[in-house]
Amino acid sequence: MPLNTFLKIHAIIALVFGLGFLLMPAMILSFYTEVELNEAGTFMARLFGSAILTYAAVLWFASDTPNSEAKRAIVKGFFLTMLIGLGVALHFQLTGPINALGWSTVALYAFLAFSYWRYSQEK
Numbered sequence: 001m002p003l004n005t006f007l008k009i010h011a012i013i014a015l016v017f018g019l020g021f022l023l024m025p026a027m028i029l030s031f032y033t034e035v036e037l038n039e040a041g042t043f044m045a046r047l048f049g050s051a052i053l054t055y056a057a058v059l060w061f062a063s064d065t066p067n068s069e070a071k072r073a074i075v076k077g078f079f080l081t082m083l084i085g086l087g088v089a090l091h092f093q094l095t096g097p098i099n100a101l102g103w104s105t106v107a108l109y110a111f112l113a114f115s116y117w118r119y120s121q122e123k
Contacts, residue, residue: 003075003119007063010078010112014056021049032105033097055081072120079116085109 020028025045026037037045055078062074086109093102 003067003071003122004063006115006119007059011056011059011063013108014052014059018049018052018054018056021045021052023049025049032099032102035097075116075119079113079120082109082113082116086113 017028025042029035029037029045035041058074059078062071065071086106089102089105089109092098093106098105
């Protein structure tokens, strides 16, 4: 799959999750755990959603640019981001109160981390 297509697909995924965490954080988290959000948790979930929406914007705009050092830096940065996210998701899946649906998050981060690693190896 061409990098530009992959970036657009990831942008759409990020848009969906970002809007979910921004607009209805308690509902999104209820799919994964029975923890109820207090005001601070709602604030953090919405802040997380806004960061994911920033990912969506960067990915979408980068997908329309020619290959360059800057685009390679974006790919490498997202590789590290997805790798860290994979570690966090896996840790909480194995030790936290996350239900079986959490494995989909682990799988998504693993797929994205592997894909960004693969694209970062291209010249």
